[in-house]
Amino acid sequence: MEILDELKKDSIKSLISSGKRAGDRDNVTYRDMVIKKNVLGYSEGSAVVRLGKSQVLCAVKIGMGTPFPDRQDEGMLATSAELMPMASYLFEPGPPSTEAVELARIVDRGIRAAEMIDMKKLYIDEGKVLAIYIDLYVMDHDGNLIDAAGAAAMAALQCTKMPKIKNGEIVKGEYKGQLELSKTVTTHTFAKIGDTLLLDPCLDEEKGMEARVTLEIMDNDSICAIQKWGTGSFTQEELEKVMDIAFKKSKDIKKRITKA
Amino acid sequence: MEKVELFKNGKRHDGRNIEDLRKVKIKAHVLNDADGSAYLEWGNNKIIVGVYGPKECIPRHLSNPYGARIKCIYNMSPFSSPGEHGRSGPSRRSKELSMVIGQVFENVIKTENFPKAAIEIFVDILQGDGGTRCAAITAASVALADAGIPMKDMVSALAVGKVSGTVVVDLDYVEDSQGQSDCAIAFSRRNKDVLLLQMEGDMSKEDMKKAFELALLAEEELHKLQVDALKEVYLNVKEREIFVDI
Numbered sequence: 001m002e003i004l005d006e007l008k009k010d011s012i013k014s015l016i017s018s019g020k021r022a023g024d025r026d027n028v029t030y031r032d033m034v035i036k037k038n039v040l041g042y043s044e045g046s047a048v049v050r051l052g053k054s055q056v057l058c059a060v061k062i063g064m065g066t067p068f069p070d071r072q073d074e075g076m077l078a079t080s081a082e083l084m085p086m087a088s089y090l091f092e093p094g095p096p097s098t099e100a101v102e103l104a105r106i107v108d109r110g111i112r113a114a115e116m117i118d119m120k121k122l123y124i125d126e127g128k129v130l131a132i133y134i135d136l137y138v139m140d141h142d143g144n145l146i147d148a149a150g151a152a153a154m155a156a157l158q159c160t161k162m163p164k165i166k167n168g169e170i171v172k173g174e175y176k177g178q179l180e181l182s183k184t185v186t187t188h189t190f191a192k193i194g195d196t197l198l199l200d201p202c203l204d205e206e207k208g209m210e211a212r213v214t215l216e217i218m219d220n221d222s223i224c225a226i227q228k229w230g231t232g233s234f235t236q237e238e239l240e241k242v243m244d245i246a247f248k249k250s251k252d253i254k255k256r257i258t259k260a
Numbered sequence: 261m262e263k264v265e266l267f268k269n270g271k272r273h274d275g276r277n278i279e280d281l282r283k284v285k286i287k288a289h290v291l292n293d294a295d296g297s298a299y300l301e302w303g304n305n306k307i308i309v310g311v312y313g314p315k316e317c318i319p320r321h322l323s324n325p326y327g328a329r330i331k332c333i334y335n336m337s338p339f340s341s342p343g344e345h346g347r348s349g350p351s352r353r354s355k356e357l358s359m360v361i362g363q364v365f366e367n368v369i370k371t372e373n374f375p376k377a378a379i380e381i382f383v384d385i386l387q388g389d390g391g392t393r394c395a396a397i398t399a400a401s402v403a404l405a406d407a408g409i410p411m412k413d414m415v416s417a418l419a420v421g422k423v424s425g426t427v428v429v430d431l432d433y434v435e436d437s438q439g440q441s442d443c444a445i446a447f448s449r450r451n452k453d454v455l456l457l458q459m460e461g462d463m464s465k466e467d468m469k470k471a472f473e474l475a476l477l478a479e480e481e482l483h484k485l486q487v488d489a490l491k492e493v494y495l496n497v498k499e500r501e502i503f504v505d506i
Contacts, residue, residue, distance in 0.1 A: 040386065040506070042341060059339035061338070087291070
């Protein structure tokens, strides 16, 4: 047991119960989010997102792939997340942890469920499709990696170039327009500490939370993915409340991602 | 890969002279949680290094009662090359490089000051274009200094090699893969001892002597950039945002 974590948990809980929050913000405010697109030269799309002291890099690479046997006319999408050991004393080198897999799957689910990419357009020839690889690299961890990674993936996809195809092969270094996206998805995570709901939990708040819920919102105020985590629970009223907050926040985050 | 003319009229394929380095940019202290960190751009190379320690050595049976254990992990990201999307996780190559880079720092760090402790160096290649192991050593030196870990020396490293019969410094990917030889060298600054040496290709004794001579001159330049990166953070200490400026 990490003694320091237990102490932090207590201090965060008592702070929250007195109606205050670390970092002088209210319960429904994000920390500063800074997004920069097109940061890497060897991938088709890339973006880096800073959310408070968390830093996440996303790279989108497009290559040749073999379609799945049951979906011969559709391209592939693979999302993976790396919790780099340099990002936090909590992360160890080695195969992806449960936390990393969950992070990648939440981001992946949002993109898939929103159907923002027309997978049929990635078809090239029989047994030959394009594969989109989304790599999420967590460089610095100060909580709420899900929202940072979600924004990074969305921003990177928005600036992804489509490779030129000639005779069923990718022409290296040549591009033909942008990857078409029919929607924008924004990701919003809430932590529950006691009876209080907190948008965008920082690392200390994540240590003190009993439950967490993530909502992924599409342009028209509809939800495309939800993930609840933790041994705690939410009441139905609480979930309705976080939906309303997420719809409201989604406009601002969408603007930030698109304008970056 | 397309063949290019590597050396013509005294100039290299990208217009550099034989003794010219590519453009190098180093920024120290770019991560919030790591004890020390650095971000380096060297030509098209983009590398980030995070350092933790001295801390408790886990598992404990790996600890050394006479000094700190240096753990180094060199990792290539799957999106670091212009080619296919790679695999994540350690490869045979990255395991070897982790070892040789770790050994360089085991030489210069005052490990005896921290018995039974561990010092971790995590190197990540976000974009690679030849000479990544040398760039990693150059950046890791800055990250270790940023972490306040006592060292006898700052280390900088670079690759020298032979292209079209001429010895040149700082090979990029094209020169590395199409040239005649490639030699990675790291010097200790006080006494010019060689801490890292990996060569492949074809070089005579005269070529090697020339390579050492050119490498020593170029390392002066790298050392200055390393010191400047640290001065930028520590000479005028002020409140600043800490981030990787990719």
